[in-house]
Amino acid sequence: MAIEVFNRYEKKFIITDEIYKILKPMLEDDMETDSHSINGEFYNICNIYYDTEENDIIRKSLDNPIYKEKLRLRSYGVVGLDEKVYLEIKKKYNGLINKRRTSILLKDAYQFIEKKEKPELKPYMNGQVLNEIDYFLHQYQLKPTLYLTYDRNALFGKQDKNLRITFDTNIRTRRYDIALEKGNYGELLLPEGIWLMEIKTEETTPLWLVSILSKLKLYNSTFSKYGTEYRNYVLHKK
Numbered sequence: 181m182a183i184e185v186f187n188r189y190e191k192k193f194i195i196t197d198e199i200y201k202i203l204k205p206m207l208e209d210d211m212e213t214d215s216h217s218i219n220g221e222f223y224n225i226c227n228i229y230y231d232t233e234e235n236d237i238i239r240k241s242l243d244n245p246i247y248k249e250k251l252r253l254r255s256y257g258v259v260g261l262d263e264k265v266y267l268e269i270k271k272k273y274n275g276l277i278n279k280r281r282t283s284i285l286l287k288d289a290y291q292f293i294e295k296k297e298k299p300e301l302k303p304y305m306n307g308q309v310l311n312e313i314d315y316f317l318h319q320y321q322l323k324p325t326l327y328l329t330y331d332r333n334a335l336f337g338k339q340d341k342n343l344r345i346t347f348d349t350n351i352r353t354r355r356y357d358i359a360l361e362k363g364n365y366g367e368l369l370l371p372e373g374i375w376l377m378e379i380k381t382e383e384t385t386p387l388w389l390v391s392i393l394s395k396l397k398l399y400n401s402t403f404s405k406y407g408t409e410y411r412n413y414v415l416h417k418k
Contacts, residue, residue: 184306186279188342191385191400193377199396200347200375206392207335211345214334216256222331222349226360228253229406230293231325238325238410247273250406251316253289254281255360261287264304265360269313277380282306282313286360293317293324324358327366328405330376337386344380351376353409369409376403 195203216223230251231237241248248271255265267289268281283306284292288299296317301307330351337343352366370376379385379400385393393399 184281184283184309186277188277188344188380188382189275190277191379192403193379193393193398193400194370194403195347195375195377195398197373197375199398200377203377203392203396203398204347207345207389210338210386210388211335211343212338214336214344217333220333222333224257224329224364225332225348226255226258226329226364227327228324228358228360229326229328230322232320232322235325235410237320238406241404242407242410244402247271249316251293251313251322253286253293253360255286258362258364259286259360261285261290261361265289267292267309267313269309269316280306280309280312282309293322325355326406326409327354327358327360328352328369328409329364329366330405340381340386342382343386343389346378346380348376348378348405351405353405355413369405369412376405 213220229238230253237250241250250270252268252270253265254268255263259265263286264283265286266281267284268279271278271280283304284299291297292299292313296314298310298314299305301310328351330348332346332348334344334346351369352364353369354366357363379389
């Protein structure tokens with residue numbers, strides 16, 4: 181069974197094509213390719229983010245509170261209504277990320293979120309996570325707000341399996357046709373040649389990796405895909 185509960189710290193970096201090409205070989209001695217990145221290729225991740233009519237969840241998140249949470253629906257590539265996806269609740273408290281998710285059929289996920297009625301528990305579902313999401317759904321009047329997709333290449337630590345580095349490029353978003361089965365098209369969030377790199381670890385960043393980051397003069401930022409899209413959305417509405 182896939183891991184369904186994650187507790188980790190995340191550091192984000194905005195990098196360029198050139199930096200990626202320099203950095204990737206420097207990681208090869210200590211990192212190995214994620215199982216999703218077959219033969220080192222990129223794979224596609226698609227998400228739907230849910231929020232209120234007034235965008236309360238993302239607006240609160242952008243205020244950088246000590247605690248924040250959000251709900252999203254995720255698939256690996258474009259899927260059909262009868263295929264499994266992940267329904268996730270992601271929380272952040274004092275810098276620590278807690279992500280809890282359950283497998284669920286796409287059509288059941290849509291029904292669950294819209295009707296606020298838990299689906300019948302199946303062997304591939306996580307009952308505890310379903311209960312937590314059910315509670316979350318009853319705290320807000322949620323609707324599908326944003327479709328966000330990107331192409332990812334991911335690495336795991338050879339010694340420390342909890343160390344993970346991801347490279348996301350071609351980040352696209354749309355506030356129309358917000359459905360995972362409708363395709364992974366959208367408007368570019370970042371200029372061409374600009375990437376998001378994330379370092380995810382349960383503990384501190386290892387010294388060998390800190391040394392590489394220092395050598396390349398890479399400094400972490402507070403970049404958020406959803407947050408950046410929302411800021412752009414507000415600006416264009418004015």
